[in-house]
Amino acid sequence: MLRSKRHTPLSRLGRTVLLAAVLLLHAAALAQRPKLSKLPKLPKLPKVKMPHIGFLQQPDSALRRQYIREFGHWKTGRLVLSTRNLQFELRSRTRRDAFIQFRPSSSTTLGVAGYSRRLGLELGFKLPTSGERQKRFGNSRIVDWSTTFYGDQFGADAFFQRYRGYYVRNGYAVDSLWRRGNPYPRYSNLAAFHLGGNIYHVFNHNRFSYRAAFTQMERQVKSAGSFLLMTSVAIMNFSNEGQAFIPSRRLPGYNNNNLGYARFYNLALAPGYGHTFVRDRLYVSLSLFMGFGLQHQRYRMNDRIENVGQVFRKYNMRLATGYFGEVFYGGAGLLLDNSSSRVQDLVLAVSTPSLRLFAGVRF
Template sequence: MRYLFMLLLVIGNGFLLAQNRVGEINHAEHYNYKLDYRVNYFDKMIFKVDVNTDIDNFYIPKLNYTNDRRSIFSPDEQLKLRFSFDYKFLGISYSFSPDFIPENNYKKADTKTLDLSFKFFYSDRLRQEVIFKQVKGFTLKNPDDLSPIDVFNDLQINTLGGKTFYIMNNNFSYRAYESQTERQLKSAGTFMPSLSYYLNNLYTNNPNHNIESLSRIRSFDLRFQFGYMYNYVINKTWFATGGLHPGIGINASKSYYENSGFTREENNPKVLHYNFDFNFSLGYNHENFFSGISANYKNYQYDNSKISDIMSTKFNALLFIGYRFNEVKGVKKVFETLEKKLHL
């Protein structure tokens, strides 16, 4: 009886593997890529945890507390913890800055952060990202040596935005780099044009009722980049990814001032800016377990004496670890229904 059960188990696993292989072949034929370049894990539910330094600094010249026209406001958190879930076409992540990380305990401002993101593919090569960020509690720093000057616990900045980009080479797997829902089997690169759009709202939450004071800054950024990325397959389990993304954008912002219950609006000059992103990743990618490190550098050149916006430069590093679990039938049924309705 035991041998019969083992035989049935082997046959069942073989049937599932054959089914998955047929699904891969159909997917490759439908989207016109070669099977020896990419293998997908769409039948897996993927959970990932990472520790990262994705902390924004803000240059806010309208709040001029220093001799330099750029007042630098920085949240005191140094590290974020992020949890991600990826399955089929959808990716969801949630991150925050926990106090139990030692580096986050040496702070002056009572900083609280929240990040949410949703990522999905309209098709095999057209990808959409949507993000929401909220940061409250900043330290004003000296522009020369970044030493703390004052604390603004009520200062809050909300960011809502997204990014749409197109992967031009069918054989290149962006999923292998970003979410590990695929694995690159042969080295490949691609040009990748993208359009980003971000709406930032700054709230001072501490107006001076005796004189006119700044209460809010509303800022919108539109950026176009024409980048290139390359997945280098070192061997069956190790990979490296590099990318360069130059671009151009425009910023439009509006300031709101309050005095005794009355609000005055002031349009700031529209400003063109040049931007440049560089990303690099090195990782281990086995059948189910994966891990790695990643780094990203961003440089945005504005005329900061005229506008108020997110930092002009930022370096972000992260360490990630994850595992691919077998899919749950109930979740699979829901996603297959969505795929049919959305024609994905």
């Protein structure tokens, strides 16, 4: 029979001695390691200054106060007289004297507005037109809505325009018997639709303020300018209920291009520059954007539907002038948003001029 080995007291003593020896060796090894404080110091890396990126820069309050100052009043009210429309022009690419200018009957609005710091509300009413004017220019049916945001670094416009009923400003282009003073030739079923917006960035926003020039919710103290960058998107549609815009194939210079319908989808990028000139409390501010964009066109030419892609030109101009008063103030603002597109042998130039006159009081 096999017997299991029994641990004697001597064997247990040997294991205890062996464990104690291992612990002593480990403690001795730790004592020989260098202390962290005595390790050699690594050389310091040179400081690298990251470049400023215009879109990420934070406002420099001290610098901004040298050029732009907020008014102490929290609230303001104003009267506003404004006019705005959607107009376009068809031109021949082969003859400079062959063009037709389509205009809606004017739409002038008188409104009141109230602002509290950077929030505002404006209500406007269309002014009536005389019967004599309606006989000369017709009566356009208009839905026109727009909104504008002026921030420190960014600004934006959004608009919705639907017009029906146009007259031909240069009436001789479609009627050889037309004379100035006569009623203008009218296209009562000619309709235009425009939906879109612009977003732009102000690079030198610590010195240049759009809000001061166009809303006077703050004051430009010193003359300054800034480079600008605008992105624009829009949908435009023009139709005449199955009839051609050019009324007769016999009109010279149009090469029988009878455009009857057109829809454009636009995406554009336009760099620009703006500058505000200040003298005491008077100011003039001028900005100009110029660029190009991609356009998808769908149109009917001579009873044939076409789908093409084109490069088009984009322009945007903003002009403002006025008086920075502590209590009473006033000014004017003009905005022109234009695009020019080639449709075979024609050029379709679209413009949305907007003019505002205002006078107000701070309280």
